[in-house]
Amino acid sequence: xxxxVIPEDLRHVTCFKAPCDGRVxxxxxxxxxxxxxxxPPFVDSxxxxxxxxxxxxxxPLSERNNKAxxxxxxxxxxxxxxxxxxxxxxxxxxxxxxxxxPDLPTRHQIILCQRGAARIGIFTTEGDSLGDAILGPNDxxxxxxxxxxxxxxxxxxxxxxxxxxxxxxxxxDKVDLQARVGAR
Numbered sequence: 272x273x274x275x276v277i278p279e280d281l282r283h284v285t286c287f288k289a290p291c292d293g294r295v296x297x298x299x300x301x302x303x304x305x306x307x308x309x310x311p312p313f314v315d316s317x318x319x320x321x322x323x324x325x326x327x328x329x330x331p332l333s334e335r336n337n338k339a340x341x342x343x344x345x346x347x348x349x350x351x352x353x354x355x356x357x358x359x360x361x362x363x364x365x366x367x368x369x370x371x372x373p374d375l376p377t378r379h380q381i382i383l384c385q386r387g388a389a390r391i392g393i394f395t396t397e398g399d400s401l402g403d404a405i406l407g408p409n410d411x412x413x414x415x416x417x418x419x420x421x422x423x424x425x426x427x428x429x430x431x432x433x434x435x436x437x438x439x440x441x442x443x444d445k446v447d448l449q450a451r452v453g454a455r
Contacts, residue, residue, distance in 0.1 A: 358422070395417060
């Protein structure tokens with residue numbers, strides 16, 4: 272596993288490390304987390320910026336201020352914090368394993384709404400819409416196949432936990448269902 276370093280001067284994130292070798296044993300993220308710029312997602316190439324614009328309907332550079340990848344990309348669980356305003360969306364998609372997972376054709380994901388509200392559209396991997404779930408504070412949803420997210424209130428914050436490892440790019444992380452989704 273790649274060495275993972277979290278800066279020591281953070282106010283809302285604390286690492287618990289083993290004294291013998293310094294390995295990370297736990298990560299505590301406090302509710303007041305606002306240090307998005309210290310955990311920026313990758314938005315390094317023109318292709319990645321174009322993908323972010325299309326997939327999330329937001330200014331790609333704003334990702335550095337409203338999306339935090341807390342865990343290292345090669346870990347088996349990914350922890351991401353999202354904070355966006357109304358109108359921000361993610362296109363319908365599902366996540367495929369980058370590595371073989373036992374009897375799982377997709378990577379599973381949990382979204383917990385910490386504050387605000389979000390609409391989660393639920394889809395099969397074939398693109399069939401199964402309806403929507405509206406999340407409010409402290410609601411969570413476990414998603415096994417396709418989904419889309421729409422932020423409904425100003426300052427909505429979602430905590431996303433999904434199976435890793437995270438692929439090389441955001442675009443490689445998912446299969447877009449947009450072209451196969453019918454009218455709802």
